[in-house]
Every structure is written in C-alpha cells, then in structure tokens.
Amino acid sequence: MTAPLLLIEGLYKTFGGLTATDNLTLDVRAGEVHALIGPNGAGKTTVINQLTGELAPNAGRILLDGQDITALPVHARVHRGLGRTFQIVQLMGTYTALDHVALAVQAHQGHSFRFFRAARDDRGLRDPADALLERVGLKARADEPVASLSHGERKQLELAVALAMEPRLLLLDEPMAGLGAVESAQMVELLQSLKGRFAMLLVEHDMEAVFSLADRISVLVGGRAIATGSAADIQADPAVRVAYLGEGDA
Numbered sequence: 001m002t003a004p005l006l007l008i009e010g011l012y013k014t015f016g017g018l019t020a021t022d023n024l025t026l027d028v029r030a031g032e033v034h035a036l037i038g039p040n041g042a043g044k045t046t047v048i049n050q051l052t053g054e055l056a057p058n059a060g061r062i063l064l065d066g067q068d069i070t071a072l073p074v075h076a077r078v079h080r081g082l083g084r085t086f087q088i089v090q091l092m093g094t095y096t097a098l099d100h101v102a103l104a105v106q107a108h109q110g111h112s113f114r115f116f117r118a119a120r121d122d123r124g125l126r127d128p129a130d131a132l133l134e135r136v137g138l139k140a141r142a143d144e145p146v147a148s149l150s151h152g153e154r155k156q157l158e159l160a161v162a163l164a165m166e167p168r169l170l171l172l173d174e175p176m177a178g179l180g181a182v183e184s185a186q187m188v189e190l191l192q193s194l195k196g197r198f199a200m201l202l203v204e205h206d207m208e209a210v211f212s213l214a215d216r217i218s219v220l221v222g223g224r225a226i227a228t229g230s231a232a233d234i235q236a237d238p239a240v241r242v243a244y245l246g247e248g249d250a
Helices: 044-052 074-080 097-109 116-121 123-135 151-164 181-194 207-213 231-236 238-243
Strands: 006-015 018-028 033-037 059-064 082-084 169-173 199-203 216-221 224-229
Touching: 006 044, 018 033, 018 044, 018 059, 018 199, 018 224, 033 044, 033 207, 044 074, 044 082, 044 169, 044 199, 074 082, 082 151, 097 123, 097 151, 123 151, 151 181, 181 199, 181 207, 199 207, 207 231, 216 231, 216 238, 224 231, 224 238, 231 238
Parallel strands: 033 199, 033 216, 082 169, 169 199
Antiparallel strands: 006 018, 006 059, 216 224
C-alpha cells in the first residue's frame, strides 16, 4: 500500500487545562480530499495551525511525504509542498489580483522581492500569474484592486496565491465561510476541478460541500477523531449522529 502524503500520528495539544487536540491520528493520501468536520470548538483550526507550524504540538509527529516536519518553521513547510489558502501573503486592498499572484510566483521561484510594479511587468511572473487567475476564474479581474473584489472573489484569489507556490497538499480552512449559495457552488466547482492534482485537507461546516468533495471524512469532537470513512459511513455512524448531528435520546 502506498504511504500517505500526510501522516499525523498521536498529535496532542493543550492550552493550560484544555485539551485541544487529543491523540489525533489521521492521514491524507495523494490526490484525495480528506475533510475534517466537527462542531464549533472541536479543535479543527488548531489542527491546521499545528500542520502549518503556527502552533507546536505537545506530543506526536507530522510526516509529509515520509519526512518528519513536526519541528520545521512555517516557511520550510511551504517549501516542502504545504499550502494554505490564506497564509502565504496577506491580501492588500490597494494592489491588484495580478500583483498578489505575481509576487507569490516570484517567492516560489526564490527571487528577491521587487516592487509590485516590477513584478507585474515581468513576463516571467505575469504569464504564470495570468494562468493561475484564469484557473480560479479571476482572469477578467486580474487588474482590479483587491478592495473591489467580492468576498468570494477574494477567496478565489487566496487559492490562486496558494497554487502559485505549487503545493502538493492544500490545507483549506472553511473555504465556503461567508459565501452565498451561488459563490459556494462556484467554489465547490473550482475545488472539484483541482481534485486529483492536489491532495486537500478540507475543514468545512457546509455539509453539502463536504459530501460533494470529500473522498474521506474524519469527525473531530473534543480534539479527538471519533470516526473516519466515506460520506455514507459518516452519515450512518451512530456516534457521529449523537455527537455531531445532535441526535440520540433526549
């Protein structure tokens, strides 16, 4: 059996007397979408922050493509192929969509940073940036300042910035948050188009999107994974129905 792209083993994180991640073990296979769901306060974002290196676990380890990255800083994990939709750069309202993606391409190529205008005018940066904006559906908005983009378009731009770093694994922390029905459907369609090319760990409350996108789902309650399986497995699991869907005896 092929080793998973991401392997989390015995991850444990506390904040004072609160256990936020409780002996968590899960994996993400190459090319799959693995959703991590659970009620508010279940510890989903805490897990993501440990994977990116923003938080250090108290115990356990994180392997990316067989290499232990548990102690690596954020930037080193990015260079190993870990991408997060909103982490690589902050979106700045006065600069254009193209500016942001061109600078992300520049950072991935390892060049020293130049002014935004220089990056925008460099064909070696502009051409791949244009292609990424087209991939996420923002080609027509390339020269618009971020301040003029809708909330959904900004999420598309964050994804384009992450893709500019050529990740092997995308960590998607609630990509549907704040989106209306039309924008959510567009985001699901966009993520569907990326399936198979990138592995994804998806944290999301929109269950319709989760069931549409995920190959496997893990349910997190109190920092502990209580079930992992297909959408059908999760929907039928009695423990999930009680703990997450609020069903059971009154």
